[in-house]
Amino acid sequence: MRAVVYQEPYNVAVESVEDPRIEHPNDVIVRITSSAICGSDLHMYAGRTDAKGGLVFGHENMGIIEEVGSAVTSLRKGQRVVMPFNVACGFCKNCLDGKTGFCLTVNPGFAGGAYGYVAMGPYPGGQAEYLRVPYADFNCLPLPEGTEHEADFALLADIFPTGYHGCELADVRPGDTVAVYGAGPVGLMASYSALIRGASKVFTVDKVPERLNKAREIGAIPIDFSAGNPVQQILDQTNGEGTDKGVDAVGYQALAHSGEGEEPATVLNDLIDTVRPTGALGIPGLYVPSDPGAPNEQARKGQLLVSIGRMFEKGLRAGTGQANVKRYNRQLRDLIIAGRAKPSFVVTKELPLDQAPDAYQKFDKRLEGYTKVILHP
Numbered sequence: 241m242r243a244v245v246y247q248e249p250y251n252v253a254v255e256s257v258e259d260p261r262i263e264h265p266n267d268v269i270v271r272i273t274s275s276a277i278c279g280s281d282l283h284m285y286a287g288r289t290d291a292k293g294g295l296v297f298g299h300e301n302m303g304i305i306e307e308v309g310s311a312v313t314s315l316r317k318g319q320r321v322v323m324p325f326n327v328a329c330g331f332c333k334n335c336l337d338g339k340t341g342f343c344l345t346v347n348p349g350f351a352g353g354a355y356g357y358v359a360m361g362p363y364p365g366g367q368a369e370y371l372r373v374p375y376a377d378f379n380c381l382p383l384p385e386g387t388e389h390e391a392d393f394a395l396l397a398d399i400f401p402t403g404y405h406g407c408e409l410a411d412v413r414p415g416d417t418v419a420v421y422g423a424g425p426v427g428l429m430a431s432y433s434a435l436i437r438g439a440s441k442v443f444t445v446d447k448v449p450e451r452l453n454k455a456r457e458i459g460a461i462p463i464d465f466s467a468g469n470p471v472q473q474i475l476d477q478t479n480g481e482g483t484d485k486g487v488d489a490v491g492y493q494a495l496a497h498s499g500e501g502e503e504p505a506t507v508l509n510d511l512i513d514t515v516r517p518t519g520a521l522g523i524p525g526l527y528v529p530s531d532p533g534a535p536n537e538q539a540r541k542g543q544l545l546v547s548i549g550r551m552f553e554k555g556l557r558a559g560t561g562q563a564n565v566k567r568y569n570r571q572l573r574d575l576i577i578a579g580r581a582k583p584s585f586v587v588t589k590e591l592p593l594d595q596a597p598d599a600y601q602k603f604d605k606r607l608e609g610y611t612k613v614i615l616h617p
């Protein structure tokens with residue numbers, strides 16, 4: 241089959257690789273109809289991780305079940321499904337607690353597994369014609385038959401639940417004011433989720449015009465950090481008080497306020513300054529324990545200068561980590577089916593698999609029109 245294979249920094253190719261097959265009676269094989277490119281793929285793409293050549297990318301996968309293992313009980317051939325990016329078992333301590341992003345079974349020696357991702361276990365990605373799904377009864381979310389809502393449902397694999405998770409970590413409640421840093425797909429989904437959860441005002445910070453415009457379209461207040469200190473802009477619009485809650489949807493590749501060069505702790509420190517005393521921070525933006533591309537020696541070891549003293553003084557609480565997609569995807573699917581959520585407003589391009597190399601290049605440069613790309617094998 242054809243698949244998007246990582247070669248070396250800034251280079252992926254569409255190559256022929258072996259077809260996946262049932263390896264365990266609990267597996268299914270899914271014929272992929274949609275697989276999205278994610279900001280998380282860019283960390284590997286840009287050589288900022290230990291990813292080795294040969295890795296098949298793609299953790300945001302949906303499709304039609306092609307083959308069913310003998311022990312699978314709830315799924316059948318021909319069914320339309322979307323898979324959480326987390327590979328999880330469903331029965332370990334963390335899965336039982338709903339923390340499927342930290343499954344203890346699927347990736348020995350590490351809490352958490354994913355498709356097509358460095359250090360996340362032996363699971364090739366789905367930017368390919370077919371995907372093997374382990375513990376399939378647990379890892380497939382059934383969808384209505386047909387082709388309706390393809391792009392909305394595809395976003396249930398990662399960014400819609402991840403944005404929602406950012407709000408859950410920040411404990412966003414009805415009436416809250418919320419600052420979301422980042423208007424990439426995750427930031428836009430966090431802003432959208434905050435509004436779904438009843439936030440009174442959502443400020444969405446970025447500097448890319450297309451992304452800020454999308455924030456405005458859904459009813460958030462765009463804040464352009466290249467036009468002035470974003471913390472001050474938000475304080476000015478909240479009577480100097482700051483917001484109740486905050487979400488970091490940027491992560492360790494945060495740009496300095498000047499927009500030139502990275503300053504990995506910028507968003508964490510901005511959030512500490514933006515959120516009012518006793519507020520809460522959700523941090524789905526990715527931070528890594530080592531980063532060869534970081535601008536200083538400490539940051540290369542994953543250690544950042546965060547104003548913990550100020551955080552203590554303000555009594556802020558924070559939650560981090562991979563989203564537990566399984567915990568929210570059924571409910572978010574039902575909002576889509578009921579017509580009460582349409583996350584596909586973030587999708588800017590749908591392309592055949594062959595155009596992945598070009599799409600990666602353009603998405604990496606955050607070019608207009610490449611905010612969220614879905615590949616169709």
Ligand SMILES: NC(=O)c1ccc[n+]([C@@H]2O[C@H](COP(=O)([O-])OP(=O)(O)OC[C@H]3O[C@@H](n4cnc5c(N)ncnc54)[C@H](O)[C@@H]3O)[C@@H](O)[C@H]2O)c1
Pocket residue numbers: 278279280281398399402421422423424425426427445446447448451465489490491492493494495496497506507523524525526527561562563606
């Ligand atoms: N926790 C999870 O489960 C999970 C899942 C998916 C993605 N992620 C992570 O979420 C983050 C965002 O993902 P994405 O796909 O939206 O990525 P993205 O790279 O498309 O978006 C990041 C956005 O942040 C903006 N930005 C950069 N510096 C900024 C600053 N100082 N202030 C405000 N905005 C700034 C960029 O212009 C960009 O639009 C990444 O770190 C990704 O790895 C985490």
Ligand SMILES: [Zn+2]
Pocket residue numbers: 277278279280281299300325398399
């Ligand atoms: Zn993703």
Ligand SMILES: [Zn+2]
Pocket residue numbers: 328329330331332333334335336342343344345346
């Ligand atoms: Zn588990």
